[in-house]
Amino acid sequence: MEPIRKAALVKATIVELGRAGSLDVTVSQIAKRAGMSSALAHHYFGSKEDIFLAAMRHILSLYGAEVRGALAAVDGPEARLQAILRASFSPGNFRREAVGAWLNFYVLAQTVPEARRLLSVYQRRLRSNLLSCLRPLVGVRADRAADALGALIDGVYLREALKEGPPDSASAVATVMEFVASELGKRK
Amino acid sequence: MEPIRKAALVKATIVELGRAGSLDVTVSQIAKRAGMSSALAHHYFGSKEDIFLAAMRHILSLYGAEVRGALAAVDGPEARLQAILRASFSPGNFRREAVGAWLNFYVLAQTVPEARRLLSVYQRRLRSNLLSCLRPLVGVRADRAADALGALIDGVYLREALKEGPPDSASAVATVMEFVASELGKRK
DNA sequence: TTTTTTATTGATCCGTCAATCAACAAAAAA
DNA sequence: TTTTTTGTTGATTGACGGATCAATAAAAAA
Numbered sequence: 001m002e003p004i005r006k007a008a009l010v011k012a013t014i015v016e017l018g019r020a021g022s023l024d025v026t027v028s029q030i031a032k033r034a035g036m037s038s039a040l041a042h043h044y045f046g047s048k049e050d051i052f053l054a055a056m057r058h059i060l061s062l063y064g065a066e067v068r069g070a071l072a073a074v075d076g077p078e079a080r081l082q083a084i085l086r087a088s089f090s091p092g093n094f095r096r097e098a099v100g101a102w103l104n105f106y107v108l109a110q111t112v113p114e115a116r117r118l119l120s121v122y123q124r125r126l127r128s129n130l131l132s133c134l135r136p137l138v139g140v141r142a143d144r145a146a147d148a149l150g151a152l153i154d155g156v157y158l159r160e161a162l163k164e165g166p167p168d169s170a171s172a173v174a175t176v177m178e179f180v181a182s183e184l185g186k187r188k
Numbered sequence: 189m190e191p192i193r194k195a196a197l198v199k200a201t202i203v204e205l206g207r208a209g210s211l212d213v214t215v216s217q218i219a220k221r222a223g224m225s226s227a228l229a230h231h232y233f234g235s236k237e238d239i240f241l242a243a244m245r246h247i248l249s250l251y252g253a254e255v256r257g258a259l260a261a262v263d264g265p266e267a268r269l270q271a272i273l274r275a276s277f278s279p280g281n282f283r284r285e286a287v288g289a290w291l292n293f294y295v296l297a298q299t300v301p302e303a304r305r306l307l308s309v310y311q312r313r314l315r316s317n318l319l320s321c322l323r324p325l326v327g328v329r330a331d332r333a334a335d336a337l338g339a340l341i342d343g344v345y346l347r348e349a350l351k352e353g354p355p356d357s358a359s360a361v362a363t364v365m366e367f368v369a370s371e372l373g374k375r376k
Numbered sequence: 377t378t379t380t381t382t383a384t385t386g387a388t389c390c391g392t393c394a395a396t397c398a399a400c401a402a403a404a405a406a
Numbered sequence: 407t408t409t410t411t412t413g414t415t416g417a418t419t420g421a422c423g424g425a426t427c428a429a430t431a432a433a434a435a436a
Binding site for chain 1: 336
């Protein structure tokens with residue numbers, strides 16, 4: 001039962017986090033959505049914080065898997081770059097709940113060291129992925145470009161959280177591609 | 189007394205928000221830092237939410253003033269663009285507390301309509317400022333570029349919230365400038 | 377079959393906190 | 407001076423929520 005319950009709770013947490021748009025979500029709400037009592041949630045995870053962290057790990061590993069999959073399917077720095085971006089804004093990651101949850105993970109990271117660590121891991125991995133694509137393309141400028149591109153992706157996520165209506169992957173990718181294209185010196 | 193007390197509370201709110209890194213700041217904490225009782229805080233502002241909104245307006249208007257001032261001092265689209273960026277990352281805005289507060293305003297905007305409205309106003313104004321600089325420089329690509337640049341600025345703020353140590357204005361501006369430079373087709 | 381482990385919940389405890397209120401002080405107006 | 411307005415707080419209320427616990431059922435092991 002344990003793995004099933006935990007998975008249900010993690011999923012429910014992400015939904016509730018996205019719905020509420022803040023960390024002010026009660027364990028009872030989460031448990032209810034996952035179809036169990038709050039006591040059971042506490043039984044499997046020790047605390048509310050642990051539930052949040054599990055949800056964070058889930059989203060992060062989902063994202064990681066998607067990127068890895070996309071990278072495995074293509075060849076060459078430009079194609080790889082594009083793959084990373086498409087994965088970053090794929091419907092799996094770039095959806096209301098996930099975006100809402102994401103924003104809150106940043107907040108969580110302000111107070112919970114483990115959350116901060118997880119977010120740092122994500123940032124470092126993204127950076128190193130971007131760097132390996134950019135280095136062959138823009139040489140020494142790759143470092144700065146990777147920083148900018150990473151920040152840009154996060155910024156697009158952040159702004160999506162404010163918009164209403166369903167997220168628009170295509171437009172998000174287009175916005176980021178605009179940056180990449182000009183960075184690579186290609187004008188259409 | 190009213191304006192003095194209110195100002196003190198607003199300032200204290202920003203400090204506490206930055207310190208805690210979340211909206212989980214009690215009225216008592218804020219009031220204490222501002223040198224008064226929580227009851228008095230409630231007396232002058234009706235509710236905690238009003239205090240947050242006042243703090244938000246304060247930061248936003250501070251930012252607006254800085255940008256306006258910087259714009260008034262220069263001429264020509266490129267110089268104006270640079271002025272906006274320098275103002276965005278000037279020590280006045282780009283400091284620990286303000287950045288921490290900023291992140292939380294995004295969270296607040298998820299639930300409080302007025303907060304969302306304020307943030308939208310900021311975004312629109314920034315966008316229109318950027319657009320007026322970019323249009324003469326990159327023509328039809330200006331729209332997308334303005335979106336990207338706006339998101340990039342927010343993204344740099346977001347990431348700053350995660351870093352430890354004092355914010356580094358220079359490096360932030362450099363990162364964003366990297367984008368602008370390549371957008372304008374200028375390689376160094 | 378008896379015993380132990382696992383799954384589950386309702387009720388409850390304990391702390392926190394926004395908001396209110398009664399009371400008091402002090403300045404301003406009458 | 408008396409009265410009113412303004413400034414201020416300690417104490418209290420009422421609600422909420424994380425965590426714990428006692429109790430029950432059901433499955434697994436002995």
